[in-house]
Amino acid sequence: MTRPTGSDGPTPLLVLDVVGLTPRLLDHMPHLKQLGQSGSRAPLGTVLPAVTCAAQSTFLTGTTPSEHGIVGNGWYFRELGDVLLWRQHNGLVAGDKLWDAARRAHPGYTVANICWWYAMGADTDFTVTPRPVYYADGRKEPDCYTRPPALHDELTDKLGTFPLFHFWGPGADLVSSQWIIDATRHIMATRHPDLTLCYLPHLDYDLQRFGPDDPRSLKAAADLDAALAPLLD
Template identity: 40%
Template sequence: MRLAVLNIVGLSKSLIGENCPGIRSFAEKHGVQSYTPAFPALTTTGQSSIITGSKPEQHGIVANGWYDRENAEVRFWKQSNHIVQGEKIWDTLRGQLRETMPEFTCAKLFWWYNMYSSADYTITPRPLYPADGSKFFDIHTQPMMMRDELKANLGPFPFPAFWGPAAGIASSEWIASSAKWVEEKHQPTLSLTYLPHLDYCLQKDGPDSPLVADQVRAIDHVVTDLIDYYESRGIRVMLLSEYGISAVHQPIHLNRLFRQKGWLSIKNELGRETLDCGGCKAFAIADHQIAHIYINDKAITREVRDLLEKTVGIDEIRLQNHPRSGDFIAIAKPDAWFTYYYWIDDQVAPDFARTIDIHRKPGYDPCELFVDPEIKFPKAKIAKFLVKKKLGIRGLLDVIPLDATLVKGSHGRDIVPDEEKPVFIGSSEKVEHAEDIHSAILKHFSP
């Protein structure tokens, strides 16, 4: 029997109730398990642990981004599947089923590290960046010819609904439609589909917000429709999530503390401050509730650790044995999270700080989900930018706030209450850790 795995980001037992009758019914029928997430409990780390059946120390995805020591550059949200070390589940299955199911194929839809994968059919968001500095929303597919066919049949991928202040259900709806499209065209043996919707409201408004109920109902409708669609074609369905979301109230600005100690190297670029990581004695790469601490001057290692241990909001310091990892990993308390901020005066913050720029920032920035409430007429400002863009005039869509207290939800910790743990639904195989899901999927295809 073929298998479809739906990754419903942010789903936990606490959300499986009256607002998601379809998912609740599926869970009552097939059983629901909560499991300890990968550490760190982050998108790319969790997905890579599931895909390879190994821990970050083996597959190398230590966070959504890290400091590349050799190139002295921060690399966030890269897309090549070659970055993930170890054998992928579709390659394992292709080898195991060579004799009994030589026609095996895998579709990997919007899971991360999806470019140049050995999976048969892939779709991933990928903007176009012409030489004039402009940016156009688009997707990347394998096979490449699928890209034009998809857009012709489904319309353009609604990129603003995938990330940013306009993030919403439209992106998950399009992804679900693309999953049906791939099924109808190619009938993959294993389909992996990523549905990001809950991530937005849970980080923006917090898991306790009354606004979450409508968003849960919205993703439940998408998921239930997909379950019905796959089951009508005789395809088994499994549901999973990578992490749950914790309510947070306390941002921690580690790089500002490091700056006060004289450990940062700051470069003035046209009146704006940028972080010169290669010249820093020590700095933090923040990613939700964890921060990798990289130390270039080993003489201050003990001093750095002492500061971390005394910093309000930090719960624990860990080590992670992989070259991409920092010298320390700081873990926030349950109600805290880490910013990447390093400037003291907002007037000299880098120009990208107030924009949606997931690659240039030396850390993850959930404030990209908001429009700055200090802007009096934000719609007019955005409209003006779009008109200038249409006319070929370059400019910044600088509408993102620098107020980290706006963020109400985060993740990254692996020690969380049961009701905040990620879930796995649709298999009788016991799952205690993220890597166990890999085994459960393999078991489905065992004779």
């Protein structure tokens, strides 16, 4: 994607974190494969452990888990004497983020984070992250946190409540990734951020359930590619 001719500033960038994606699965994802073939490509490695939170933090900081501190999707917190999973505050990620460098070069550089992890407390301009409502009687209601706060009702009115129970766990399916894709399209069209981060979890669960070569996993890849087509266009 590029800025209109004659405008100043950096070229807008969309980064998709398609969890579970492999080169072989791209054969079942023609829209995404075409995008990958349209530009130069370099081998993309991973980190150890190769899990969502550690990999995303390495991408955003350019450092290893031993440096940024995100050594898994959860770990033992010595000062608390407890194992905590899926914490959400960006204060846990040590070091500069890539947008810090971008802002030094381009003051006013804007960033949208749509469901990349450790979004709470990050100095991004637009944020959407899963955040359920907990009631005194133990009930948990699907919802999300946004910044600015008004974005919450704007997205809910347009797309419905964030489908938390389709985002992780046994009910995880395409519904959550579709909501995230639609939210990403809306934010890009209305806010025009310089950098947009979009986390799509759909493949992760079916690949874990069935394995990477199962027909159901291949269908999940094709379904996600079809959902992505309007965003890639």
